[in-house]
Amino acid sequence: MATQELDEAQEAYFGGITEVDCQEQARIEAVHALGLLERPVSKGIEQVVILAAQLCQVPNATINIVDEEWLHAIATVGGPGGRFPRDDIPCDLVVRSGQELVAPDTATVPILAGSPVIDGTLGRIGFYASVPMRTLTGHVVGTLCAWDERPQKFTEDQLNMLRVLADHAIGIFQMGDALERARHATEQLARQSRNAREIVETSFDPYYSCDREGRITFWNTAAENTFGWSRAEVVGSVAVDRLVPGRNRPTVEDELSELEQGTVIHRCGPLLCKDGTEKIVELQMWASRHESGRHVFARDVTAAQTVDHARRAAEELLGAAFRHASDGIVVIAVTGEDNGRIVRANPAAGTLTGRGSVGPVGPVGPTGLIGLTIEDVLAGPARPPGSVREGEEGPRPDHPDDVADRRALLEDLDLLVAEPAGTFPGDTIEHLARMPVGPGHLYIQLVVTLTRDEEGTPEHALVQMRDVTAAQAHEQWLKRQTRTDPLTGLANRLALRERLNSEIARLRDQEAGLGVLMVDLDNFHVVNDELGFTGGDDLIARTATVLAAAVPQQAFTARLGGDQFVVLTRAVAAEAVHDLAERVAQALGTVGTGFTPAPTTPVTVSVGVTFTRNPASDPEELLKDADTARYQDKRRRRSGSPAGDPVDPVSPAALHAVPSPRGSESRPVPAPTPAPRHTPVRPGDTAHPARSRKN
Incomplete structure (x- = not known):
């Protein structure tokens, strides 16, 4: 009977501990208000922890402070410091219930047995005593606890002293907070007094x-x-x-x-x-x-008055810089009846945009620009009569990419005007635009800066324009060099990988397929051995020229390496890919002829084909399947066997990932960047037959 009564009393005691209060938000606010997690631990708090361990006759004691998710051991003796998840530490029960927790032997308390610091996962605690630390407003912000790895007895006097130490600790915290507030207020008053005297002393006015x-x-x-x-x-x-x-x-x-x-x-x-x-x-x-x-x-x-004179002189200097600047500068009104139109321009802007000769240069700049919108300017100047074929005078037709680019610029400009000052750094945006001029185009770097009045209201948009065509051409040339095979002018392995990935991603949103052709020259080593590397290079170049002419214009052709070429073609069925493979084989049938002396072994062509509609196809597997098909074609022709069965259009290629179902929300895929077809390695270099259609 005594044992049953003890169990019932223990269940009532620990059951009350698990009752969670409704003061969680107020508790967290009290923690932050007292700055318990920001202020360094004082000597007084460290002494409280030491006394707690000595009075309880245990090696470990800790002051814990809680926030939304963590329990922070800010002062400790024996045990580890730092922060721990609240749910893992028994002190969280004390914080939530606001009651003391004393367990001389934690193994006999079911509510504690599952804690990772009790069962040995993170530690093994046999004796545990914890009292809440309560502020003057009644909020429990943490605990003062003592523990030992072995069970032990705990007297009521020791519990009373632990309570006193907890109250003493919270008093130290609140006293430190009050002293900190008083010090801050004193420093603020002194700082304000110094600032006021410094302002008066350093004022520009007497x-x-x-x-x-x-x-x-x-x-x-x-x-x-x-x-x-x-x-x-x-x-x-x-x-x-x-x-x-x-x-x-x-x-x-x-x-x-x-x-x-x-x-x-x-x-x-x-x-x-x-x-x-x-x-x-x-x-x-x-x-x-x-x-x-x-x-x-x-x-x-x-x-x-002196300042006013200096201001006028500065305006004259800025006006001279505006008129004589090498970069084109136009001023666009963003309010009033001229909203969106150019109200001032410098001569360099007229020269750059090709509108400086349309009319005279007036007080606000070339008259050919005044009143136009930036969209009108970037559409390019009108082509003078006689400069092109009859009936084509006037502006060049807009390219869709240029139209979208100009629309994006106008949207950014509208956003710059609509948003508050400082939304864009320096109220400035940059944009690279392409302007058609004659048979070609110019790349213009635009820097748009918004000017505001004293109240922050937008007044004008200052647009600086710089011709960066040469820099863009050089950058594109460098980019082309990294993606072009120098011998054939076709795309190289890097460009092939990029294009293959983009073509596979395209299958996600379209009911189309992708065909991969692997082309290889048989007996190529014979040409190298008998005619030398010069003859081998010439054969590779001829192959590239014939291959590029045999495939459709929208197909992608690359040199994989050595005498291997890859063709990527969009197709609705596998039969179309096989038809293309037949045309390629026929076109390349005589590519190895015409050498003097002729190779002892004729050069033939092997073509491997694979087809997929799977948007999750592995690029490497597609190339591998095409290469396997090429080897089968090579063996078939050497043995004189008839052509094999066509690829089953329903069978998908090897999967790289689980494909998303058709009809689901499409994922935007960036448009592929086509590799150049027979582009010269250097401007004007067209001597090689694989680099020019003329040859």
Whole structure:
């Protein structure tokens, strides 16, 4: 009976511990308000942990603070510090219930037996005692706990002392918070006082203050520089007698006599300088609300006029830079009746866009640009009569890519105007546009900067234009070099990999198929052995020329390496791919003839074919299947066997990943970048037969 009563009492005790309160959000706010996780641990907190371990006669004691997900051991003796998931630590029960937890032998407590720090997963605790740390507002923000690996007894006196230490710890925290707030407030007041004095002292405008009798008590550096008197010379003297000319003193004294606390007077008049000259200044005088006396700011109008002259000179300099800049510059209105149209342009913009000769250069720039939109300018200049075939005068037809590019620029410009200042760094966007000119086009780098008025309202868009055609051509040439086989001018292995990946991804959104042809020259080594590497290179070049002419224009042809070539072609069925393979084999049937002397062994061609509709096909497997088919074709022809059965169009190629079902949301796939077909390695280099259709 005694054992049953003990079990019932234990179940009631630990069952109460598991009751979760509804103060979680308030507890977290209290943790952050006290800065318990940001402030370094004080000596007092470390001593509390040491005392807790000594009083409980255990080697381990910890102060834990909780946040939304973690339990942070901010001070510890014996045990590890750091943070742990709340659900793994028994202290989370104390925090949530707000009750003490004492377990002389944790093995007898079912609610604790599954904890990873009890069962040996992360540790093995035999004795555990934990009391909540509660703030003055009643929120439990953490625990003070002591534990040992072995079970042991725990007296009521030890529990009482653990409670006292927990209250002492939270008192240290709250006292530190109060001291931190007081220190912060004191520092803020001192900082504000220093800032106010520094602002007055470093002000560009002269400033001085007077007591109730009108004697000067403060004289800043700007006043010294403006009027010539040092601070020692004027402090203590009557301001009216020192600064105001005799003819104006009665008026000024009457105005000062009417100046009440909290009121401000604005006036403009002369003040005396040390050298006897007078300066016309604007005065702002006010009486302090908190102490008797007056404060005066004086602004030298002469200095303002100097600034105005400097501003006009700067505008003239900017105007000269605008007119003579090497980059094209146009100003586009973003408000009013001219919204979206060019209101000013420099001569370089007219020259760059080909519209400088349309009309004279007026005060705002070439008249051929004024009133146009940026879209009109990028559409290119009109082609003069006689420069092209009859009936083709006027603007060139728009290329779809150029239209989409200009539309994207206009959308970015609208967004730049609509968004608040600072949304785009420097209120600036950059754009690379292509403008048709004559039979070709120019690449123009645009830098659009939005100008705003004093209230931040957009006024104009300043567009800088630079011709980067040469740089773009060089960049494209370099890019082409990395993706082009230097001997044949066809795409190389890198370009093949990119195109194959994009063609496979295209199958996800279209009911089409992809055919892969692997082309190989038989007995190629004989040409190399008998005619040398020069003859071998010539044979490879001839093969590339004939192969490129035999496949459709939209097909992709690449040299895989050596005497191996790959053709990628879009097809609706496998039969079409086999038909293309037959045409390729026939076209290349005589590619090995014409050598003098002729090779002892004729050069033939083997073609392997594979076909897929699977958008999850592995590129490597497709090439491998085509190569296997090529070997089968080679063996068949050597043995004189008839052609094999066509590839089953229903059978998919080897899978690389699980394909998404047809009709699902399509994933955008970037348009493939076609490799150049027979593009010269260098501009003007067309001597090789594989690099020019003329040969």
